Amino acid sequence: MPSTAQATALNHVEQSAEDLSKACQTIFNFGETAWREYESAAWYVKRLREEGFAVEEGSAGMPTAFCAEWSNGDGPIIGMYAEYDAVPGNCQAATTYRTPRDGLGYQAGGHTDPHSGLGIAGLGGLLATKAAMKKHGIKGGLRFTGEPAEKVRGSKPIHAAAGYYDGLAAILSFHPFYMLPMCNTVRWDTHCGAAYSMVYRFICDAPETWGTTDTPIPQSHSAVRAPGANDALNMMYHASKSLRDSMLPHQGGWSISEAILTAGQATADNLPAGLAEIQYMMRTPDIAMAEQITAVLDRNAQAAADMTGCRWEKHWVCKSRPGLANHAIARTVWEAMVEVGPPIWDDRAKAIAREIQKNLGLAPMEDPFIPEMSRLIDPEAAEAILRHDLPPSQTNSTSDDYTDMTWHVPTARFYVARPALAAEPGVTYPSWVMNALGGIPATIDPMVQTAAKILAMSAVRLLEYDDARDAAMAEFQARTAQDPIPPLCDYDPPINFRWPEYVTTARGRDWWIPKDMDGA
Template identity: 70%
Template sequence: MADTGAQAHALAQIDATSSARSAWTSTIFDFGETAWREYRSAEWYVRTLRANGFSVEEGSAGMPTAFAAEWSNGSGPSLGLYAEYDAVPGNCQAAAVEKRPREGLSVHAGGHTDPHSGLGTAGLAALLAIKSAMEQHDIKGTLRFTGEPAEKVRGSKPIHAAKGYYDGLDAMLSFHPFYMLPMCNTVRLETHCGAAYSMIYRFICDEPEGWGRSDGAPIPQAHSAVRAPGANDALMLMYMSSKGLRESMLPHMGGWSVSEAILTAGQATADNLPAGLAEIQYMLRMPTIDMAEQVIAVLDRNAEAAATMSGCRVERHWVCKSRPGLPNLALAGTVWETIQAVGAPRWDEQAREIARAVQKNCGVEPMQNPFLDECEQLIDPQEAEAILRRDLAPSQTHSTSDDYTDMSWHAPLARFYIARPTLKGPNGFRYPAWAMNALGGIPETIDPMVTTAAKVLAHAGLRILEDPATRAAAKAEFDTRTGGGVGGDTWLAPLCDYDPPIQFRWPEYVETPRGRDWWIPSL
């Protein structure tokens, strides 16, 4: 199918703005802000969107670092795109060919790994190119663009979904950088990402004197008197018991994981008082909601037991409850046609020279082509699906994790992947994390991915807006799979019944008389 005039305009617009787009990506990469604390990143997006004519709601759905932007060119179809911009604690890497943190920070600070810095700017570049094409060619319709914080804990999209931010759209497009074969320069078909639950267990020891004797005897003044072990002990009991039972929580098949992170350390005191507060976060990534509920039952039981043993009470606070993904093969086919039209990303000799320097600094003999061949190749979605399913049970319908899945229950959605720069290595060699992170921040190596993804988003987005048949096919399949659309017989309603968990001690940057620092001091 030949490009329409609007599609050609959008692709030319993306090429013409490459310098600005590269600077955008570097800006978000350097912010390196982590879940629920992406203040500078969100403010940058809001400011940029308003400067380009979008109306923007800041703090959408009660999330301070989320936003919802909209622009309309009159009555017509509607398209949803989005940005993510959260980084990961403990991955602070400069955009450099050697291992070193960004200036003034330690390696413990936040840094982009996936990288969401490029994910978000690709979406923004596509959005502005589509808007320009709609104005130039008088295409009626509405563009909606949401800012999605805390994707690494699947945080915002379940909340946005429950609050109606995706309702009424004709289609949504979801892009993610990728390197894990075979899902590279392709689109997902039937096997989408699964469910995810995340929660924080908070142990509180507010009556340590009541743990020992129950006959009302007063506590002696001696520091050796019996008193509750306290919140730290409760947390460690929870940690060890749940780790020990992990292999019994679910059968040994399919892709699933249970991971934990300790959020609040014990309070330092000058006395022998027990720690009064401790928190541990769990993240469950499961193919199905039923599997997640099984694990929750075990964790709840462990938490109650740990609290009882250590003289504490326990609270459970939700971070996310996220649904598995809903496929839409009709829209996936549209996006695959676009990927074939746009082609895979290409890296020039300057990018290859940078990659060789990274290889050398990792102790690898530099290669003529340092990037994986697959990074510059397309793979047919049918072939990718077959490879993906080789290691899955026939009954398993979902695999891996990402919270775009909550969007897929509110409008037809296509999920696609464009290769990020990934290095070849000798057999059995694994590159250190810093190498991948650095290539995600160096403009010469990350810009080809951002440009290619932006073109796919813009080209496919305009196809959706301009072609009624494309929209009709996607909607018909959505209605069939949900038993009648949103609210239909087989539609899965949002699971979110909680407020945004923004009040916890999430890792973040802080301003002190020493300047801007990470919550774990640099020195």
């Protein structure tokens, strides 16, 4: 049974349901993407200050990050956080049919995970914990960080290296479920792995030096000219694709993806492009694999630059460590999850789901949601399923930058079901369906409410029960002492690249790809 203080926290979440729902809609409709979440961060900062928190804006040199603190006297400090970045090319309104948000095209940002619900659940749990601490005189404090650019694993390695997680008794990390069996459960042993990301920049600023013969007029049309930055990027792209199978063994759950940030400049006649940039993101079980891939990519960049008359630079976006398990704090959160129970979707939510199915030309289902959404799964049972397809030697799988927190403080990573539709055999839903369900209040609010309750109950338990905190800290100290990995971040926040964003011009406010260019 929950203590009186825990009951107060749960009641606070319930009483805040309408407020949290409106807040979730606000962040969903901002739809801002990595490193450009200006309105979202400003909204959180304003709200937290209204709630009595001292807030540092632009923490660790990241303009859309923040760190908020509140104290009720000397005692343990519990950490929580918000993410609020969306994904380019996923603009979807909170409707039962495919359409972008008003005034935008499909190429604009949209919430996929959805981080809009993740962050507001964190805020709900934070404020409920604060209310319980005040009412029942619980000593201690709360720290709430704003974490931009999660989709490129951006802020947490930077915050970690700058000390923003130091001195905490625990961190509670919530994420909407995104793969089975990690639904309504807590991670046990197999935490997320390492992630490296970098931007390779090719600059052709002396094309006249590439040729080997002199001409009377260096700019003559008959002169040999450097291929330039676009060709360098193209060679880098294809060389890395063709060598991908040689970069790592065929096991381990690793992946490499790339994105072209700029495609050079439009130039007249036969002048070479002066600048081109390509970003790589890799997910690996361990750091050694990430370093091996990086060495190959560096070599490819050098070769591409040599062949095209360019020089090259490497700029880090992310270097995050693999995650560290902590059974003691996982048990504390699991006990809270059992007490709260899974989210439940009512008849309004089911009617919306059936309307989506009907709009897709499918027969509406009596129970349109997947059954796992309203079931709990024991962490060790989920672990056994997760391990089934992994090599025994692999200790981490997939990636997420919460892992950097695990090296500074006992951290629990838990998942609560987000709305997801069941399907008949052979049916695959388009991606906009999940995005829309993450923005419609009737379908996303159950997740937000449930996650906020679990966060609040877990936080209050950790503040009330010395033995729970002590066990988590003892396990943390033992695990970090076995094979310590210090922060890997040795780079400045990568905020100045041409990241996709909203822009304001004489034509008004728009996504950087105008809406009439994407078939809207």
